[in-house]
Amino acid sequence: MAKGLSGKVKALFTEIKTHWRTPAEGKFVPYREYKDILIAVGSNYTAAKTLEFITFAASCYLMMYHYKLPYLTFSVINIINMPLGYIWTLVTWLVADNLGFLAKKTERKIFTLYFSLIAIGLLLIIGNVTALFDPSNRFVVYMNSLEGISCASAFKIFGTHLLYTGWAGARSIFWKKKLIPKYGRYKYSLYSDFIPKCIMVVLIGWLPFYKIDDVVTRVWVANLMFAVYNVFGFDNHLEICTRNISPNVRERILVRSYPIKLSHIFHSILAIILPVIIGALRYEWADINVFRFVIPITFITSAVLTMVFAGRIRERIPQPPIDKKVQIRFWDGIFGVMRNKYKWVLTIVNLLDSLGNGMLPFVTILYLYTFRLSGLLYSLIVALVSFAGTPPDLFAPYFIKRFTYKQLMIFYQMSRAIGNTVIVLSLLFLGDRLILCGTICVITLFLLEVCKTVPATASYDMEVRINDYQMYLSGERLESFSGVFGWFTGPITSFVGLIIPLLLLRFGFNSNWDVLFIDESRIKIIVIPIIIDIAGYILMTIPYLFWDYTDEKQSKVIAVLRRREEVTKALDENISEKETEDEREKAEVMTE
Amino acid sequence: MKTKNKPPMKTTEELMREIPESDIWTYRIEGLQEPQINRDHSHSAGKKAATVISLLVAISLSIFFSVRAVHTKTYKFGENDDGTYELIKFSNPGNMSGIDIDFANGDETKPITVIHEYAFNCDDKLETIRIGKDVKEIDGKSFYSCEKLQAFSVDENNEYFCDLDGVLYTKDLSEVICYPIGRDQYLRDKFGYEKELTNEDDGYEAYEKDVLTYRLPEQVKKIGKLSFNYAKIADIYLPEGLETIETMAFFKSVTLKNVITVGKDGEYPSLPEGLLYIGSDAFSYDQGLGYVYIPSSVTFIGHHAFWDTVYKQSGELAGVTAICVAADKDTFKEQVHTGDQWKPEYDYMLFKKAVEVLYSSERESS
Numbered sequence: 001m002a003k004g005l006s007g008k009v010k011a012l013f014t015e016i017k018t019h020w021r022t023p024a025e026g027k028f029v030p031y032r033e034y035k036d037i038l039i040a041v042g043s044n045y046t047a048a049k050t051l052e053f054i055t056f057a058a059s060c061y062l063m064m065y066h067y068k069l070p071y072l073t074f075s076v077i078n079i080i081n082m083p084l085g086y087i088w089t090l091v092t093w094l095v096a097d098n099l100g101f102l103a104k105k106t107e108r109k110i111f112t113l114y115f116s117l118i119a120i121g122l123l124l125i126i127g128n129v130t131a132l133f134d135p136s137n138r139f140v141v142y143m144n145s146l147e148g149i150s151c152a153s154a155f156k157i158f159g160t161h162l163l164y165t166g167w168a169g170a171r172s173i174f175w176k177k178k179l180i181p182k183y184g185r186y187k188y189s190l191y192s193d194f195i196p197k198c199i200m201v202v203l204i205g206w207l208p209f210y211k212i213d214d215v216v217t218r219v220w221v222a223n224l225m226f227a228v229y230n231v232f233g234f235d236n237h238l239e240i241c242t243r244n245i246s247p248n249v250r251e252r253i254l255v256r257s258y259p260i261k262l263s264h265i266f267h268s269i270l271a272i273i274l275p276v277i278i279g280a281l282r283y284e285w286a287d288i289n290v291f292r293f294v295i296p297i298t299f300i301t302s303a304v305l306t307m308v309f310a311g312r313i314r315e316r317i318p319q320p321p322i323d324k325k326v327q328i329r330f331w332d333g334i335f336g337v338m339r340n341k342y343k344w345v346l347t348i349v350n351l352l353d354s355l356g357n358g359m360l361p362f363v364t365i366l367y368l369y370t371f372r373l374s375g376l377l378y379s380l381i382v383a384l385v386s387f388a389g390t391p392p393d394l395f396a397p398y399f400i401k402r403f404t405y406k407q408l409m410i411f412y413q414m415s416r417a418i419g420n421t422v423i424v425l426s427l428l429f430l431g432d433r434l435i436l437c438g439t440i441c442v443i444t445l446f447l448l449e450v451c452k453t454v455p456a457t458a459s460y461d462m463e464v465r466i467n468d469y470q471m472y473l474s475g476e477r478l479e480s481f482s483g484v485f486g487w488f489t490g491p492i493t494s495f496v497g498l499i500i501p502l503l504l505l506r507f508g509f510n511s512n513w514d515v516l517f518i519d520e521s522r523i524k525i526i527v528i529p530i531i532i533d534i535a536g537y538i539l540m541t542i543p544y545l546f547w548d549y550t551d552e553k554q555s556k557v558i559a560v561l562r563r564r565e566e567v568t569k570a571l572d573e574n575i576s577e578k579e580t581e582d583e584r585e586k587a588e589v590m591t592e
Numbered sequence: 593m594k595t596k597n598k599p600p601m602k603t604t605e606e607l608m609r610e611i612p613e614s615d616i617w618t619y620r621i622e623g624l625q626e627p628q629i630n631r632d633h634s635h636s637a638g639k640k641a642a643t644v645i646s647l648l649v650a651i652s653l654s655i656f657f658s659v660r661a662v663h664t665k666t667y668k669f670g671e672n673d674d675g676t677y678e679l680i681k682f683s684n685p686g687n688m689s690g691i692d693i694d695f696a697n698g699d700e701t702k703p704i705t706v707i708h709e710y711a712f713n714c715d716d717k718l719e720t721i722r723i724g725k726d727v728k729e730i731d732g733k734s735f736y737s738c739e740k741l742q743a744f745s746v747d748e749n750n751e752y753f754c755d756l757d758g759v760l761y762t763k764d765l766s767e768v769i770c771y772p773i774g775r776d777q778y779l780r781d782k783f784g785y786e787k788e789l790t791n792e793d794d795g796y797e798a799y800e801k802d803v804l805t806y807r808l809p810e811q812v813k814k815i816g817k818l819s820f821n822y823a824k825i826a827d828i829y830l831p832e833g834l835e836t837i838e839t840m841a842f843f844k845s846v847t848l849k850n851v852i853t854v855g856k857d858g859e860y861p862s863l864p865e866g867l868l869y870i871g872s873d874a875f876s877y878d879q880g881l882g883y884v885y886i887p888s889s890v891t892f893i894g895h896h897a898f899w900d901t902v903y904k905q906s907g908e909l910a911g912v913t914a915i916c917v918a919a920d921k922d923t924f925k926e927q928v929h930t931g932d933q934w935k936p937e938y939d940y941m942l943f944k945k946a947v948e949v950l951y952s953s954e955r956e957s958s
């Protein structure tokens with residue numbers, strides 16, 4: 001047996017050595033790229049996870065302990081930005097799904113729009129528009145009654161929205177055109193955003209805007225600061241890139257299950273070290289040095305590693321060359337995605353999932369307010385729970401082969417409903433026995449994480465498959481145009497998303513998170529939103545009953561896509577050869 | 593038993609060969625929809641109009657309901673069974689620094705008798721609150737985190753509550769309900785201090801006595817829930833008859849240095865003899881505290897009662913570095929119900945370690 005094992009190890013070693021630079025037959029990814037994925041995706045994932053500490057949301061520690069903005073204000077800002085957001089997304093999709101390559105005339109028009117938005121935005125931020133209004137006007141009175149907002153600040157918030165849209169939009173076209181031909185559609189933005197993001201991460205901890213005494217001013221200034229910060233992204237683009245690393249479905253799952261999963265170890269290690277470092281600070285999570293030193297150093301180190309190893313990771317979608325790609329017109333894009341049945345199913349699922357929008361991060365509350373965890377113990381529990389997902393992920397290929405996507409997703413939603421019911425019951429009946437209640441919650445969270453991993457991997461893979469199917473339907477993946485579903489669901493989710501914040505306000509949750517130390521308030525603040533969430537999980541099983549996209553259908557879709565690629569490339573080569581011949585003939589004639 | 597033999601799946605290459613070159617953009621896979629690439633939508637006006645209209649309706653309805661939902665009235669009242677009213681929520685329109693709680697909507701036929709929990713949650717503008725004659729129920733959390741609140745005044749005809757120099761009590765002074773968070777500003781104005789002084793400033797001793805010291809009347813038996821949370825006091829004098837310190841009573845009173853009991857035979861440090869109950873989080877985060885003595889009368893100590901009162905400064909422990917207990921270990925364990933993590937804990941070898949409990953201790957002399 002030992003001989004068999006050593007033989008297998010030897011064979012694996014030979015296989016890796018042989019195909020270090022060139023992939024095996026039928027495969028597309030050489031093993032050297034696996035090594036790059038391990039380091040680069042690990043660093044990119046860590047950097048992106050580190051950025052989760054800095055968000056314009058109530059759950060961000062910077063907001064929680066320093067800015068202390070009223071909870072409902074975040075929802076109010078969303079409502080202010082919502083109507084125009086629909087218009088901007090039209091332009092964004094057009095740009096994104098054409099990969100930034102637009103007709104000259106269209107490009108000029110879009111640039112004019114974006115630069116006008118920047119100018120108007122700046123005017124609204126700098127000027128005081130309310131001076132033009134009668135203070136007793138109903139609109140002014142209404143705006144002044146909003147939580148954390150006044151009429152004057154609402155205009156500045158609106159101006160910030162315009163400035164952000166114009167700036168981010170113009171940048172996007174510029175960098176897409178410049179970088180996508182070289183780096184591909186998924187990872188290009190890492191190259192344009194790396195430096196500015198590093199600068200912003202440092203600034204956000206050092207700018208002392210949280211010391212502004214007036215809450216209304218603090219709200220709009222924080223909103224502006226985060227808008228500028230959000231112009232530059234550093235999401236986990238490399239992992240998204242690896243989801244499209246091969247047209248071979250099995251190879252994609254292999255990459256996802258091994259190098260990608262292993263790469264997350266970087267973050268797991270950091271998730272242990274970071275709370276220990278933070279726990280050593282005078283005020284722990286409430287210490288501003290978390291944002292001045294700990295987060296920036298972590299982010300910049302991870303970002304630098306990402307950039308060093310990102311170079312060789314490539315996307316390999318079967319597609320015609322960029323200059324021969326299908327041009328997507330607006331209504332083609334809209335109707336194209338709306339014909340995709342599977343996107344409708346996922347949209348309904350997401351809509352039902354929004355029932356839990358606006359709830360506070362339950363796990364954070366459990367660790368910080370129920371358990372009062374900090375330092376190594378905090379790290380170990382967080383690591384234990386997040387590690388729970390790793391072993392099942394190694395078996396993901398087996399589960400995905402053995403069970404259908406429909407079965408996996410229904411199991412996932414039911415497991416979430418049952419797990420959360422256990423948590424609710426323990427909070428309600430054992431709330432005053434902190435250790436016992438907390439232990440039950442942590443065990444349940446551990447099991448929930450175990451149950452989550454395989455469905456999550458299946459979902460990532462299905463997302464790519466559905467985009468392949470979209471490419472079969474429309475000639476392009478139309479990933480941005482898929483946002484049209486958000487048009488329909490957005491109004492509903494933004495309204496539904498107000499239910500929980502309004503309930504929390506009634507239970508005493510506002511800008512001061514210390515209310516969570518009051519046992520009876522904490523239980524209400526946690527339990528009621530979770531019950532709403534459980535209802536959502538149960539309902540979410542229904543749309544999955546209509547899922548019928550099988551492996552066989554996917555193989556056929558890939559065959560069609562590869563056939564298209566083959567034919568268009570051949571045509572392209574014929575044309576080039578013909579052009580060369582014509583040029584040669586012309587040159588001969590000229591010489592004669 | 594019959595077995596159903598499924599034909600083997602074709603390879604991608606086999607499938608590719610089945611697709612004619614001329615049909616690459618229109619080839620339809622069985623069981624899936626037909627591709628529609630570069631299709632002319634000029635005849636789909638109806639579909640386009642339906643899409644746009646349904647979107648506009650959805651967006652308008654959403655904005656309408658959202659705007660209604662986030663709009664908060666300055667006062668929200670509820671009617672009680674006895675025809676009186678409860679003040680459920682006050683939302684400061686941004687310019688109110690004082691408020692009278694007497695009648696709902698100013699209507700004298702609608703007296704307010706109850707103030708709901710979190711009615712004034714996190715208000716950062718109110719400085720004074722006047723409580724009318726009919727109010728008979730106030731929740732301990734009603735004035736939670738009102739940072740600027742300097743003083744209460746209670747109508748002298750109120751049978752249930754009264755104020756003592758801006759601090760809210762039950763009428764018989766047996767329970768302190770709320771010590772306003774911003775009372776230090778009121779006292780600075782009263783004693784003529786222009787700004788906050790620190791212990792490095794001249795005249796700090798007098799400042800501490802005038803502004804940062806508070807004496808509870810001798811009738812007080814109970815310190816109410818959250819009554820002194822965030823209070824800017826350095827010295828608190830408790831009466832010997834005190835029986836209960838409620839949940840979060842001194843939560844995050846970070847300037848609190850000395851708890852002194854006023855007994856019949858003079859003053860002594862820390863908690864009074866006769867005290868029975870120390871609620872959960874009663875002294876949490878009070879890192880100014882140094883000495884804690886639990887008298888033998890205590891029967892209940894809630895969870896996290898002294899949480900985070902110890903810390904490390906230049907490698908040395910500071911704050912509450914030990915808890916002194918009058919009873920011996922066995923008696924204490926038998927007699928006192930203690931909640932989880934009631935003792936302060938400090939960082940020790942990457943983990944947390946609770947401070948020592950010194951049983952059978954003698955109280956320090958004042």
